[in-house]
Each structure stands twice: as C-alpha cells, then as structure tokens.
Amino acid sequence: MSRSLESLLPKLVVAPAFVLGFAFIYGLMVWNGVLSVTASRMLPNYDEFVGLDQYRKLFEMDRWWVALKNLGIFSVLYVGGALVLGLTLAILLDQKVRAEGFLRTVYLYPMALSFIVTGTAWKWILNPSLGIEKLMHDLGWSSFHFDWLVQSETAIYCVVIAGIWQSAGFAMALFLAGLRGIDDSIIKAAQMDGASLPRIYWRIIIPILRPVVFSTILVLSHLSIKGFDLVMALTAGGPGFSTDVPATFMFVMSFTRGQIGLGAASATMMLATVAAIVVPYLYSELRAKPHDR
C-alpha cells in the first residue's frame, strides 16, 4: 500500500503542473493555429473556415516582409555581435586583470535592466537632437552626423546596437565560466610546444568552448525572435513601419487592427521559426545523452 503510494506520489505532484502546462502552452498553441485558418476579425469567429487564406494574405503584405527582413538583420547581427563582443570581453577579463570582479559586474549590469529601460535610454542617446549628435555639436564638432534612429533604412541597426549592449555582458559571463573550466595543463602543454597565445586561443580554447557558444546562440536567438519590448520602447516600429518585427506585427494586427486571423497566422509563423531552431537542438541533445552515461 505505502509502496504504491510512494511510486504514485511523484506523478501526483507533477500532474497539476503538467495539466496546466499542457492546457496553457500546447492548448493555446492549437487554439492559435485554429484561429489562423478562420476569418476572425475583431473577435474570434469559428464559423467561417478560410483555409490558408490568412497566410496568403500575410505573405502578400509589404509590412510582413519588412518585419521578416528586420528579423533576419536583427537576429544575425544581434546574436553575432553579442557573441563576438562577449567572447572578446571574456578573454580580456581572463588575463588576470586587476579589479576583475568590479569590471565583470559593470559588463553584466545591463542584463539586469529590462528591455523597456534599455530601449528608452537608447532612444534618448541616439536621438539627434538630444543625444550623441547634440553632445558632439555642443563640444564643437559641428560636422558630426549620427541620425540612424530617424532614418527608415538605418533605424533597425539602432535596435541592434541597443540589443548588443544589453546582452554582450550575459554572453561574457557564460564564456568566462567556460574559460575558467578549461584545464590549465592543456594551455601549459601548448605553450611547451611553442604555440603563440593567439594560436592557443584560436585552435584550442575556442574549440573547447563550443558547447558554450551553442547554448549562448540558443538563448540569444530565441530572445531575438520573441523580441517585442525593445522595439516597442526604442522605435515603436517606426519611422513608418521600418523597424517592425514579427512580434510587433502580430500585436498590431491582432489587437489594434481587428484582424485576429491574420495575427494568428503571423504568430504561427513565429512558432515555426522558433521550432526550426529549438527542435534540431533538442534532438541533438537528447541523442547525445546516452553516450555520456
């Protein structure tokens, strides 16, 4: 009796979380999928089935293509930039510098801020009549020109700058932990063989950090696909809709334009994008496990 309870207890404890998770994650995903094949406008409407019409409409919209293009630019530059900058900072900090603890905190601090704060602060910094440009003019450098934020073709790069500023410290912390985990004797052996320091980093240390790189990319790339608050605070999608990303597109269509069906279709596309990154990763992780044991 007590034994059967013992074996049942873990299942009982996990069950509520499982049910809730199932209903509110997978259930809502399915609901969203259903909505995306209906003609829902202001309110959900299940009477009219339109097949893939909402998706066709979605891919005919200029604004959706702008959002996709921005997502591409943003994810590549944001993930790449945070990775390179984070790795560089980590390697420099690993050179046994003085006050390392203090510096580490300084670089990690932006991560403690929400994207809303980052976005608002950078909105002011990058605004030509408030921030850097004005500062340079006031200092006497009157030919200085930096108005990326207000030009429709460059504004997305401002989002990238703010994003990297926020996340580079996080990447640095991960890399630093990775670097600390490397056995000193490997480096010493390489030095005995006469390898130069850059060569040691390039050929030995960075390859060892591969799993860290991988998890950093995973964390940052899903942040970039979900990215909503940073864009909302920094540019609100403007000028025009030139910095729109899929998340802001989805929000506007579903909740302010009364096109829930279209919004649901774009949300499904976002889900597919996230899945395209996460599923291969999970697959490789789950397959690798048995070998470790």
Next chain:
Amino acid sequence: MLNKSKLAVALASISFGVAAMAGQVEVLHYWTSGGEAKSVAELKKMMEAKGHVWKDFAVAGGGGDNAATVLKSRVVSGNPPAAAQIKGPAIQEWASEGVLANLDAVGKAENWDSLLPKVVADGMKYKGNYVAVPVNVHRVNWLWGSAAALKKAGVSSMPTTWDEFFTAADKIKKAGLIPVAHSGQNIWDFTTFESVVLGVGGARFYEDALVKLDQKALTSETMKKSLETFRRIKSYVDPAAPGRDWNLSTAMVIQDKAAFQFMGDWAKGEFVAAGKAPGKDFLCAAAPGSAKAYTFNVDSFAMFKLKDAGAKKAQNDLAASIMGTEFQQVFNLNKGSIPVRLNVAMDKFDDCARLSGKDFVETAKVGGLVPSAAHGMAIKPAAEGAIKDAVSQFWSDDRISVADGLKNIAKAAATR
C-alpha cells in the same frame, strides 16, 4: 464577484427607497488624464444623484487599445459592462456581433434625431436603431500657431491657403525657428495627411478618397497634389521628429521654438495647462484651405445588452445624462472639445471652441462635416491601419516617389 455586485444593487435599492428603479452601471472608459478624469467624475455624480451605483472601469493607455482588449475578453466571457467607450465604425462592428442594446426608447424621448447632425447620428445607429451615445466633438483639421514665433519671423496672420503657409514657413525657417512641430508616429503622419487632403481637395474629394475609399479619387491628380504638398511640409520639420509624442510637439509651439502644429483640438488642453491664452499667446485656425470643412472625431459610449432590469434602467438614465445639456457643457469645458448636441450655450467656452462650434453647425448644413479617417471615424480598422502604414511610410522614406506613394495608398485602401 457576482454576489458582490448583486449585494451592491440590493444595498443601492434599499438606500434609495424606490426598489427596482435603481441599478448598477459599469462604465468602461479610457479617460484617465487630469481633465478627463474630472469630467468622468461629473458623470458619476449625476448618476449617483439619480440613485444609481456607478462602477468605474477605467483602463489607461494606448489611446483606447488597452481598453478594447479588455472589453473583448469581457464580452467573449458573456459579462459585458453596461457602457463602453467605443467610437466610429467600431460601433457597427460591435453591433454586428449582436451584443449592443437598443436605445431607441431614450433616443425618441429625448429627441436625439433633432439634436444631432445627421452624419453623427448615423454613426450612432445600427440598422436605424440607436446603439451608442455621442459625448463630444473634436475637430481634427486645426493648425496651431505660436504668436511669439510668428511675430519674430514677421508673419502677420495665420495662413489660410497652402501658398501662404509655405511663404510663412520659409520666413520662419529664415528666422532660425522650426516651422512645423511634427510628431513622427503613424497616427500623426496620417492626421497631417488628412488635413492636407481636406485642404487641397475640399470636403467632397476628401469624402470620396478617405471615407468611401473610391479608387478613382485615390489615384487622381488631386491626390497626387496632396502627396506633393504633404512631402513639401516635411522639409519644414526638424530631424528629431520621428517617434516624438504629440504633446511634446505641442510643447515646442508653447515654448515658441516652433511656429506651427497640425493637430486636433486636444492640443488646446496642453496650451491652456501651460497658462497660455487662446488668441493672444497661441493662435488657432483651420488647416490651410480647409476653413469650410470640418473633420470630426466624436467620442461615444456604446451600450451593451444587459439582463438585470435595474441595470437596464440605470443604463438608459446614463444615456440620457450623457446627451443632457449639463453634462455636455461641463464635460467639454474640461476636455477641450465642444458639445455634440447642437443647441448648447457656448458662452463659457473660449474663442477656439466657439469657432469650432460655429463651424460645426455651419459645415453640417452644407455637407462639409466629414469624419476623421486618421482617428478611426471613417473606415474599418483593417483598411485604416493599412492606409496609415502607407502614408507613414511615404512620409518617413524620401526614396518613395509620389507615384509609388499614390499606388501604395490606393492598394492599402483595398484591404478588407
């Protein structure tokens, strides 16, 4: 939750004696700023004087977008408030979902048909029945000016044509001031564009192009000229405009850093709050070329179907109070708009409001009274949003030619 509200109703009916006649009225609104909140408090007082229980349901932010989201969830769950602040074609959309109450009984008793201009009354009706009550009228096609800035630049009066406007703008630029304080957000891009179309093409053309979305009008020469004028205005705007909030642009005019702003009369509230006097410190005029036309933005309350008899009675009383002279006057004095009811005394209002009131009555007679497209009064949200995008993209990106801009807007207008 349900028990509590029943209890409140019960308590209310006990304390006011006449049972069944009193009820609870829950009102969803997004009037949360200083002047607006004061106006709502007036309405609450009136309802309480009639023995009803007022349940405030304010959802701040997003120009009503947040409120709309909350409203949707309440209606979907079968528990709508008595009244909700909804305006424009959204009223028709809600009515077509079959959730709005019929207010014809109150409308007839209070004689609304003769108290409202026909265009406004039509917007409140679904299939000929009143389903909503209008509160106020904002005029959108205003041009605000800083008296000090204009004087400094040697401009003697507010421009009445586009030629005069650009001559004045050149002078202001030469004087080292910013000619136009613009807010580079898509709604304000569209607001300015709407005033330009009205000024260049007149009320009838405006109606064809931006209300009926007639493709012929949208691709006409007049539209092309509107776009050219619109782009020309941009050359008088400072580079920090993108993303700026409307009230910050108004502040530039208040501080005499900028000379003009295209904005609806909610801007007046900012001027007055800064201690500026209309006609002396700041000037108001219809946007160039649009003196004989009036783009209106009417706030209204749609009433939802309720089951409880007491609550229904309270709802009808609310509808009657909103249209009453007393509320129309008090509310609009606080809000900066004008009464939607036609024969309300205007002597307590300022010069700008009186001009607005006069033009409202006159343009209503000659067909110059048209709904504002930028403020959700004329077209359904999907098409409105698409046009707003196209207009805003044209404004922000100088690489888009006038011909392409014309094509994009016409294509956007076909969104359904």
